[in-house]
Amino acid sequence: MAPNGVYGVPVVDLSPFTSGGDFESRRRAAIDLAEKGQINGCVGITGHGVTSERLKEAFAVTKKLFDLPYEEKMKAPHPDSTTPHRGYSGTGREKGAAKTALETTDEAQKDAYSKTTDYKESYEIGSEENSVQYNIWLPEEVFPGFRHFTTQFFWELNKTANAILEALIMSLDLTEEEAHSIRALHTGHDNQLRLLHYPPIASEMLKDKDMSRLGAHTDWSTFTLLFQDTHGGLEFIDRKTGEFMPATPKEEVVYMNIGDMFQRISNGFYPSALHRVTITGKASNKATAARYSIPYFVVPLADGVIEPQPSLVAAHGKQVYEPVTFNTYSDLMFQAVNVHDSKE
Numbered sequence: 497m498a499p500n501g502v503y504g505v506p507v508v509d510l511s512p513f514t515s516g517g518d519f520e521s522r523r524r525a526a527i528d529l530a531e532k533g534q535i536n537g538c539v540g541i542t543g544h545g546v547t548s549e550r551l552k553e554a555f556a557v558t559k560k561l562f563d564l565p566y567e568e569k570m571k572a573p574h575p576d577s578t579t580p581h582r583g584y585s586g587t588g589r590e591k592g593a594a595k596t597a598l599e600t601t602d603e604a605q606k607d608a609y610s611k612t613t614d615y616k617e618s619y620e621i622g623s624e625e626n627s628v629q630y631n632i633w634l635p636e637e638v639f640p641g642f643r644h645f646t647t648q649f650f651w652e653l654n655k656t657a658n659a660i661l662e663a664l665i666m667s668l669d670l671t672e673e674e675a676h677s678i679r680a681l682h683t684g685h686d687n688q689l690r691l692l693h694y695p696p697i698a699s700e701m702l703k704d705k706d707m708s709r710l711g712a713h714t715d716w717s718t719f720t721l722l723f724q725d726t727h728g729g730l731e732f733i734d735r736k737t738g739e740f741m742p743a744t745p746k747e748e749v750v751y752m753n754i755g756d757m758f759q760r761i762s763n764g765f766y767p768s769a770l771h772r773v774t775i776t777g778k779a780s781n782k783a784t785a786a787r788y789s790i791p792y793f794v795v796p797l798a799d800g801v802i803e804p805q806p807s808l809v810a811a812h813g814k815q816v817y818e819p820v821t822f823n824t825y826s827d828l829m830f831q832a833v834n835v836h837d838s839k840e
């Protein structure tokens with residue numbers, strides 16, 4: 497336990513799932529994942545199969561993208577509508593905590609959550625074959641090779657995502673039919689690769705308590721992979737103490753958090769992890785450095801029905817969640833989060 501009484505985020509080795517481990521080693525890893533993942537819905541993963549060279553390249557591409565002048569980045573603007581959730585969003589466009597405000601019943605907390613604006617810019621990329629969530633690209637001459645690199649990287653991350661999905665399926669002891677239906681919901685074509693830049697924040701801005709790097713929220717994905725640079729700031733809630741605990745950047749570790757969809761699929765066995773990105777310089781009132789991160793959201797088919805698996809409902813004695821389609825659920829959430837297009 498850490499000195500402040502908060503447990504850190506536990507780490508699981510999933511190499512048996514990424515490099516063809518035998519049944520026994522996969523089973524052991526799946527049990528480990530269930531034990532650690534069901535505490536707070538978040539784990540660090542080693543053996544995830546993405547090489548550090550490839551990650552270095554991805555972070556270099558991310559930095560190069562956000563280094564472009566604002567006018568250039570705005571040549572691939574995220575539309576003002578909810579669909580497609582693709583392209584570039586400038587600083588201040590999103591309020592991650594607005595979704596949390598929607599779900600909170602405490603009025604004072606609701607107010608605080610809904611006021612918090614994120615201080616970040618992002619670029620969303622998906623499958624080239626998704627005609628509803630279609631990609632919005634920069635003209636090739638603005639950033640040669642960007643489209644090629646990110647679309648390749650997208651499918652590489654999907655391999656890791658599939659391996660983790662297999663581990664999650666095994667960890668729940670599902671029937672073959674249930675396993676099959678969960679796989680069928682996750683073709684990869686609805687996944688979302690997000691490049692994120694949290695600009696440096698000047699010390700005078702740190703006094704403003706309504707500004708956060710990314711307000712506390714759960715993801716509405718099935719689960720999310722979070723690659724980050726060395727600056728830190730990502731935190732997950734420890735449900736027992738109510739305190740946030742740091743997801744300390746570690747070489748070889750990718751953090752994985754359960755999203756609202758797998759919470760539902762697992763009938764609540766795995767909780768959707770509440771997380772945020774804090775302003776690390778705030779305590780000292782010192783200007784805080786830029787931070788880059790690369791979340792990869794594993795998302796089910798838009799019109800696929802997400803429901804607790806029957807064997808889990810039978811074991812638990814009750815069905816905790818009603819069936820919902822991802823479409824209906826995410827539309828509602830997205831309207832809360834996407835506030836306006838910032839032209840600053």
Ligand SMILES: O=C(O)CCC(=O)C(=O)O
Nearest residue numbers: 692722724730773789791
């Ligand atoms: O930047 C991070 O580390 C977290 C990003 C995140 O939680 C999100 O985009 O939903």
Ligand SMILES: [Fe+2]
Nearest residue numbers: 713714715771
């Ligand atoms: Fe998130």
